[in-house]
Amino acid sequence: MNSDRRKQNEPSSSRGRFSGRLGYVLAVAGSAVGLGNIWRFPYLAAKYDGGMFLLVYLLLTVTFGYVLIVSETALGRMTGKSPVGAFHTFGRTLPFHFGGWVNAVVPMLIVPYYCVIGGWVVKYLAEYIAGNKAVLAADDYFGGFIANSGSLLLWFALFAALVFLVVLGGVKSGVERVSKIMMPMLIVLALMVAAYSVTRPGAMEGVKYFLIPNLENFSWMTVVAAMGQMFYSLSIAMGVLYTYGSYIGKDVDIEKSTTEVEVFDTAIAILAGLMIIPAVFAFSGGDPDTLKAGPSLMFITLPKVFDSMGMGTAVGIVFFLLVLFAALTSAISLLETSVSSLCDELHISRPKACLIMVAVMAVVGGTSSLGYGVLDGVKLLGMAFLDFYDFLTNSIMMPMGAIATCVLVLKVVGFEKLQAEVELSSAFRRNRLYPVYQIYR
Numbered sequence: 001m002n003s004d005r006r007k008q009n010e011p012s013s014s015r016g017r018f019s020g021r022l023g024y025v026l027a028v029a030g031s032a033v034g035l036g037n038i039w040r041f042p043y044l045a046a047k048y049d050g051g052m053f054l055l056v057y058l059l060l061t062v063t064f065g066y067v068l069i070v071s072e073t074a075l076g077r078m079t080g081k082s083p084v085g086a087f088h089t090f091g092r093t094l095p096f097h098f099g100g101w102v103n104a105v106v107p108m109l110i111v112p113y114y115c116v117i118g119g120w121v122v123k124y125l126a127e128y129i130a131g132n133k134a135v136l137a138a139d140d141y142f143g144g145f146i147a148n149s150g151s152l153l154l155w156f157a158l159f160a161a162l163v164f165l166v167v168l169g170g171v172k173s174g175v176e177r178v179s180k181i182m183m184p185m186l187i188v189l190a191l192m193v194a195a196y197s198v199t200r201p202g203a204m205e206g207v208k209y210f211l212i213p214n215l216e217n218f219s220w221m222t223v224v225a226a227m228g229q230m231f232y233s234l235s236i237a238m239g240v241l242y243t244y245g246s247y248i249g250k251d252v253d254i255e256k257s258t259t260e261v262e263v264f265d266t267a268i269a270i271l272a273g274l275m276i277i278p279a280v281f282a283f284s285g286g287d288p289d290t291l292k293a294g295p296s297l298m299f300i301t302l303p304k305v306f307d308s309m310g311m312g313t314a315v316g317i318v319f320f321l322l323v324l325f326a327a328l329t330s331a332i333s334l335l336e337t338s339v340s341s342l343c344d345e346l347h348i349s350r351p352k353a354c355l356i357m358v359a360v361m362a363v364v365g366g367t368s369s370l371g372y373g374v375l376d377g378v379k380l381l382g383m384a385f386l387d388f389y390d391f392l393t394n395s396i397m398m399p400m401g402a403i404a405t406c407v408l409v410l411k412v413v414g415f416e417k418l419q420a421e422v423e424l425s426s427a428f429r430r431n432r433l434y435p436v437y438q439i440y441r
């Protein structure tokens with residue numbers, strides 16, 4: 001492509017830019033790989049019958065997930081805007097407002113409870129540093145910890161403060177540099193821990209449970225959970241990819257980058273599954289209650305693994321440190337997207353947008369922290385606050401956001417225009433997936 005044309009097609013110079021394809025892939029991978037892979041994926045897989053969940057998850061990732069990543073990124077690049085602005089480029093009526101805002105609001109609701117879980121990670125890291133590996137491995141430790149509201153608020157506030165500091169203080173590039181080293185380390189350590197877990201006596205049952213689909217276990221809830229997890233893990237349907245797409249040049253190969261991110265993100269999720277699910281069988285005899293433990297699964301299972309291994313304290317420290325970093329890069333991307341949507345759409349300054357987010361954090365994160373302790377008696381649709389926010393965003397709002405993007409591409413922008421955008425810089429081999437979504441026309 002000649003350079004004049006490239007210049008003309010590039011987003012306006014006032015927007016941030018990635019340094020090229022590598023910078024873009026690292027940023028998207030940093031956003032994608034986080035607690036979703038290590039904490040959320042294993043507990044859902046354990047809860048929704050292992051192999052069946054994994055199969056549905058993989059199928060959805062290479063089809064629907066792929067289509068959405070490419071669409072969001074291409075729409076962001078085409079318009080040079082974050083989600084609300086991108087939808088407004090094509091229309092100003094109610095459906096366009098809705099489509100843009102539903103994508104923009106999701107990260108604002110996720111980041112607070114994400115920081116609560118981030119706080120749990122900091123707490124476990126601190127305990128390993130203090131040498132308390134046996135204490136953490138005790139059966140009722142986690143239950144006691146999350147019931148202690150004061151302490152939970154403190155760890156949440158600590159993690160959230162860290163995220164705000166990075167976003168406000170502009171040390172993001174430093175964090176990205178460190179995460180380039182930490183990510184490969186995370187893979188190596190996860191491989192080691194997974195190898196240890198799957199070779200414990202009794203663990204093979206867990207490996208089978210996780211990897212082999214059992215058709216009898218199919219249920220629509222499995223599909224809903226796997227789809228929500230796919231959105232969550234790949235950072236889809238929450239404006240992030242629109243925003244990142246608006247930062248890339250017309251020469252960045254969207255298809256190749258998408259494939260790399262998908263492979264990397266899924267590999268880490270599977271490794272996390274192999275660390276945690278076989279351990280449930282080896283250390284808790286495959287107890288159905290433990291398998292269905294939900295959000296607490298990683299925090300009750302991994303300490304048992306670390307406690308049983310040589311150098312468990314060192315492994316615990318390094319592991320939780322790496323998870324902390326992965327969580328931090330994802331939380332930064334969530335907060336960054338929220339802040340930039342608020343700045344762009346409400347025409348306010350960054351500090352003001354941060355203040356709004358502090359308020360949202362305090363309410364949503366605060367109630368999430370207290371929901372297992374002093375607010376234990378208050379349930380929303382039968383769920384604790386944190387579980388409710390997770391359900392609301394993943395199972396309700398993200399599917400709406402995703403459908404809005406599909407409708408925008410298929411009914412308004414037109415597939416041909418999207419294809420032309422992608423093909424500015426890459427082959428578009430999986431374009432054959434799109435007509436599948438056009439069947440309903």
Ligand code: PHE
Pocket residue numbers: 031032033034035036037107232233234235236238240330331333334
């Ligand atoms: N994908 C991240 C994870 O798996 C969560 C996230 C979602 C981060 C959206 C940024 C934006 O943990």
